Amino acid sequence: xxxxxxxxxxxxxxxxxxxxxxxxxxxxxxxxxxxxxxxxxxxxxxxxxxxxxxxxxxxxxxxxxxxxxxxxxxxxxxxxxxxxxxxxxxxxxxxxxxxxxxxxxxxxxxxxxxxxxxxxxxxxxxxxxxxxxxxxxxxxxxxxxxxxxxxxxxxxxxxxxxxxxxxxxxxxxxxxxxxxxxxxxxxxxxxxxxxxxxxxxxxxxxxxxxxxxxxxxxxxxxxxxxxxxxxxxxxxxxxxxxxxxxxxxxxxxxxxxxxxxxxxxxxxxxxxxxxxxxxxxxxxxxxxxxxxxxxxxxxxxxxxxxxxxxxxxxxxxxxxxxxxxxxxxxxxxxxxxxxxxxxxxx
Amino acid sequence: xxxxxxxxxxxxxxxxxxxxxxxxxxxxxxxxxxxxxxxxxxxxxxxxxxxxxxxxxxxxxxxxxxxxxxxxxxxxxxxxxxxxxxxxxxxxxxxxxxxxxxxxxxxxxxxxxxxxxxxxxxxxxxxxxxxxxxxxxxxxxxxxxxxxxxxxxxxxxxxxxxxxxxxxxxxxxxxxxxxxxxxxxxxxxxxxxxxxxxxxxxxxxxxxxxxxxxxxxxxxxxxxxxxxxxxxxxxxxxxxxxxxxxxxxxxxxxxxxxxxxxxxxxxxxxxxxxxxxxxxxxxxxxxxxxxxxxxxxxxxxxx
Numbered sequence: 037x038x039x040x041x042x043x044x045x046x047x048x049x050x051x052x053x054x055x056x057x058x059x060x061x062x063x064x065x066x067x068x069x070x071x072x073x074x075x076x077x078x079x080x081x082x083x084x085x086x087x088x089x090x091x092x093x094x095x096x097x098x099x100x101x102x103x104x105x106x107x108x109x110x111x112x113x114x115x116x117x118x119x120x121x122x123x124x125x126x127x128x129x130x131x132x133x134x135x136x137x138x139x140x141x142x143x144x145x146x147x148x149x150x151x152x153x154x155x156x157x158x159x160x161x162x163x164x165x166x167x168x169x170x171x172x173x174x175x176x177x178x179x180x181x182x183x184x185x186x187x188x189x190x191x192x193x194x195x196x197x198x199x200x201x202x203x204x205x206x207x208x209x210x211x212x213x214x215x216x217x218x219x220x221x222x223x224x225x226x227x228x229x230x231x232x233x234x235x236x237x238x239x240x241x242x243x244x245x246x247x248x249x250x251x252x253x254x255x256x257x258x259x260x261x262x263x264x265x266x267x268x269x270x271x272x273x274x275x276x277x278x279x280x281x282x283x284x285x286x287x288x289x290x291x292x293x294x295x296x297x298x299x300x301x302x303x304x305x306x307x308x309x310x311x312x313x314x315x316x317x318x319x320x321x322x323x324x325x326x327x328x329x330x331x332x333x334x335x336x337x338x339x340x341x342x343x344x345x346x347x348x349x350x351x352x353x354x355x356x357x358x359x360x361x362x363x364x365x366x367x368x369x370x371x372x373x374x375x376x377x378x379x380x381x382x
Numbered sequence: 383x384x385x386x387x388x389x390x391x392x393x394x395x396x397x398x399x400x401x402x403x404x405x406x407x408x409x410x411x412x413x414x415x416x417x418x419x420x421x422x423x424x425x426x427x428x429x430x431x432x433x434x435x436x437x438x439x440x441x442x443x444x445x446x447x448x449x450x451x452x453x454x455x456x457x458x459x460x461x462x463x464x465x466x467x468x469x470x471x472x473x474x475x476x477x478x479x480x481x482x483x484x485x486x487x488x489x490x491x492x493x494x495x496x497x498x499x500x501x502x503x504x505x506x507x508x509x510x511x512x513x514x515x516x517x518x519x520x521x522x523x524x525x526x527x528x529x530x531x532x533x534x535x536x537x538x539x540x541x542x543x544x545x546x547x548x549x550x551x552x553x554x555x556x557x558x559x560x561x562x563x564x565x566x567x568x569x570x571x572x573x574x575x576x577x578x579x580x581x582x583x584x585x586x587x588x589x590x591x592x593x594x595x596x597x598x599x600x601x602x603x604x605x606x607x608x609x610x611x612x613x614x615x616x617x618x619x620x621x622x623x624x625x626x627x628x629x630x631x632x633x634x635x636x637x638x639x640x641x642x643x644x645x646x647x648x649x650x651x652x653x654x655x656x657x658x659x660x661x662x663x664x665x666x667x668x669x670x671x672x673x674x675x676x677x678x679x680x681x682x683x684x685x
Contacts, residue, residue: 054387109415112461118502119461123413129388154668155653156411162393217387262682289657292650296462303462305415310658317658320648321466321487326683339662347663 037191038209039226042198046222047205051084051133053220054168059130061101062087063094078132089134089172089200093180097285097359098132098139102146102163105282105309109159109292112303119303125162133170137190137197138182138355140171142285144193148349149288159307168213171197172205173237175244181371182356183245199237206234249371250378251352255343257377262335265382270373271331273366278311280337280360280368286353287311312337338373404447405507406454414653417459417504418444423479424499428565431485432530433495434471437505438479450474451512452537453644453672457652458482459504460497464490467649469671470508471533473540480505483533483565509652511672513538513642518614522551524606526627528599528619529558532565534644534671535618543576551613553606554581557599561585561592580606599623600630610635616642617675621685628675638676645671645684 042050054060060081065088067075076091078098110123135143143164150160171194182188190197195214198205206226209215261267281287291310296303310317313333318326327333345353354370361369375381393399398411403418424436437458439445450456455469466488472481486495497503515538523542527535542552554573558564564583573581582605588596595601599619613636617627628641647659647666659666661684664677678684 057386058388114462117500121417121419121461121504123415125393127390127392129390131388149655153654155405155414155655157653157655158393158396158399158411158413159415161396161411162391165391165393166388168388213388220387259682288655289660290650291656291658292465294462294464300462305459305465310656312657312660318647320646321485321491326647332683336660340657340660344660344663 038215040207040209040218040223041226041230042205042207042218043222044203044205047198048084049221050217051087053217054131055083058168059128060087060133061098061130062089062133063091064088065091078134087133090174091134093177093357093359093362095359095363096283097142097357098135099142099146099285099287101130101132101167102143102160103150103288103290103309107159107307109305109307112305114301114303125158126166127162129166129168131168131170133172135169135171135194136357137171137173138180138187138357139285140169140190140193140197141182141187142355142357143169144190145286145345145349145351145353145355146288147193168217169194169196173197173199173241175241176246177358178246179358179361179369179371180245180356181247181249181358183242184247184249184251185352185354185356187355188242188245199234201230201233201237204230206230206237247358247371249374251342251374254352254374254377255346258339258343261377261380264377264380266373266376266380267331267335269376269382270368271329271334273368274313274330274334275366276313276315276330276333277365278314279363279365281309281311281313283359283363285355285357285359289317312340334368338370341370342374402447403444405509406449406451415506417457417506418448420503420505422497422499422501422503425497428483429563431563432483432533432565433486434566435482435484435494436479437482437503439505440502445478448480448508450480450508452515452541453512453534453642454508454510455534455652455671456480456482456505456507457509457649458484458490458494459506460490460493461504463493465506465650466490467509467652467667469534469537469644471536473544474537475540475544481536483530483536485530507652509649509667511668511670513616513672515541519548520612521549522553522608522613523549524553524555524608524613524615524631526555526599526615526617526619528556528623528627529563530565531617531619531623531644532556533618535616536566538616539573543573543579546576546579551608552579553608554579555584555599555602555606556582557584557586557602559585560587561589598626600626603627603630603634608634608636614640614642618644621646624675624678624685638679639674641675642672643675643678643685645673645678647671 150157197208426434471483650656654665654668
């Protein structure tokens with residue numbers, strides 16, 4: 037990995053260079069909560085000032101720029117008794133600035149699902165490769181458990197990853213387009229002093245993780261506790277609204293449906309993100325539902341996160357951002373559910 | 383003049399993307415949503431609820447390339463209505479067209495039931511695992527179906543009857559609720575006339591014209607003598623049937639990893655992405671739909 041030192045002014049010019057011809061998505065303050073905390077979201081910005089890199093967290097993850105909530109897989113032009121299928125992929129490059137380490141780790145997990153294996157998705161790959169990613173590190177929030185899950189450190193999956201050293205950024209470079217772009221602004225080599233300062237900051241960040249959850253033997257435990265009362269306890273609270281999957285940076289399941297225009301001349305096959313907590317997730321033709329109650333659906337969500345995904349890709353699907361815990365209307369937090377499983381709190 | 387900061391990436395220029403579509407060969411990047419445009423060349427009424435559709439891929443080169451193994455399914459696209467997973471009911475040796483047996487159950491299938499020959503639909507696939515018939519060669523084989531289960535079972539039946547000498551004893555057992563629901567009733571006689579194929583049909587509730595046996599499908603197993611060391615079973619039908627039939631087969635001494643079943647889920651992609659058919663760590667579309675029964679009972683809440 038190449039490291040460089042970028043001045044704060046240099047970063048500003050870097051953003052401005054990209055903005056000249058490309059869209060930038062960055063954390064943007066969109067309001068204030070009742071308790072005074074700011075609300076941030078990843079949204080397109082038009083100037084450097086609109087970005088707020090000191091954000092605490094965003095309500096939604098940046099997933100939507102890779103797996104949009106709604107996306108046309110293809111369109112159909114109808115004519116007489118015939119039709120023609122058309123497929124379009126994303127071509128416009130854009131940049132996302134300000135992703136935290138766990139959000140980039142979430143993308144590398146999605147990469148495993150969508151750009152590898154037997155059926156790589158050209159929809160995902162075209163969006164992923166057209167996105168320039170600048171990450172930034174910061175101290176975690178109290179309820180984030182990325183460290184327990186091993187998602188607090190990022191080693192690949194970005195173009196540039198910055199750590200704020202006060203008056204300058206310590207930048208890790210992971211792609212040639214990142215390297216080339218960096219060379220167009222005020223950048224210098226790393227000195228021993230910079231490395232020392234970087235290590236200090238890293239130490240502070242690593243010590244910042246307050247929520248720790250025990251994940252050892254969890255896949256096994258999930259099998260053992262398949263009929264545990266813990267699932268009933270938490271399942272009874274679940275409202276089956278699907279908010280958790282909405283905000284999750286790695287939830288990718290979807291449904292496909294078709295739409296026809298009012299004049300019957302065009303149609304589209306639309307992919308829409310779904311949630312395994314929604315009632316009809318596992319319903320089949322004829323009306324049978326393989327997971328009719330909240331309890332089973334909630335259980336399967338944890339199963340996929342911590343066992344099913346692990347079996348396929350050797351790592352849990354969860355990155356520990358706790359967005360789902362914060363957004364849940366019923367107060368279901370993953371840390372609490374997993375703790376209950378270990379301690380058999382029913 | 384500086385180059386643009388970020389260059390456009392065109393996924394269509396990936397070399398793998400330009401190779402011809404063939405979902406059965408392990409190739410990488412493909413326009414995975416592209417369908418083979420096909421024509422319904424014939425419709426056969428089977429019962430009140432089920433019709434058999436003959437579907438031919440229009441493009442000669444695509445049709446030539448399309449091949450499937452018994453047990454696999456295709457995604458059938460009816461533009462404007464939707465896309466549904468349907469198992470292939472025809473013989474794998476049949477090159478010109480495939481046959482899909484479809485029950486009227488939802489939006490897409492209802493639209494299909496209104497369609498006539500000449501209508502243009504799309505197919506993607508084939509997807510999924512197949513019944514390992516090559517492993518069963520030289521052995522006896524039990525082909526057991528309940529209700530609509532005869533649709534996926536018909537492909538292995540064709541394979542077995544067309545290659546009769548590759549197998550020892552062949553038993554085809556089929557059961558439904560009542561005689562009106564029997565699928566492909568015009569074919570039993572044909573299969574019965576094949577030398578040394580034992581076919582038995584049973585219904586749960588007889589009507590006045592029914593002359594055959596009455597009862598559950600497990601009753602037919604009582605009349606079958608098998609060599610447990612050299613017999614494979616393929617069981618297709620509703621999940622509840624698996625428990626009883628495979629349970630009885632177990633008692634008869636057939637190992638559970640020699641019984642194959644086909645699971646049903648509502649797939650939306652066929653490629654292990656949408657998670658709708660996910661059971662634990664298993665995707666019914668890519669790891670299945672054909673599983674051996676041992677794997678199924680190890681998959682929690684699979685049936």
